[in-house]
Amino acid sequence: SFGSPESVEWLADSAEQSNSLYAIHGADIGGDFVVYAGGENGMVIWKNGISEPWNTFTLPETFTVRGVYARSVDSVWVVGDGGRVYVGSGESWDAVTTFTSENLNAISEVDGTLVAVGAGGSVFESTDGLDWTARGVSSGADLLAVGAASSLGTFAAGADGTLLFD
Secondary structure, eight states: OTTSTTOOSOOOOOOSOOSOEEEEEEEEETTEEEEEEEEGGGEEEEEESTTSOOEEEEOSSOOOEEEEEESSSSOEEEEEGGGOEEEEETTEEEEOOOOOSSOEEEEEEETTEEEEEEGGGOEEEESSSSSOEEEOOSOOSOEEEEEEETTTEEEEEEGGGOEEEO
């Protein structure tokens, strides 16, 4: 297991594709392991199980996927350039109605609320992953990462050393 004395080095894995990848999220959800990654040209790759091969899917729009979040094996969100958001899994993805033109850089979830962050300090929240609400943030710096822990709240990090907490 990760972090154990037996796990002292990272192992290479290959997805048989050459696009740069900018985001990855893996989860053990009820005994089902899934990992998704996204990157250039609307590329999404995924695998179910650590020893399984990677699968590749290109979203219908060409944009850079910058954030990935897997709520379950069948409910995965990707966010990226131009405010694009897709929800789906495997080879079945649907575009979410555009709610911003700002680049979205990361996505996470805390207590059933999805949080996406992006350019200009933008923060958006959604409980269903379809309808999103902008949240006021005092920072104009690009937010590049978001993490959440139900007991601690939501954290965002970004350009110029920006750190935010909700």
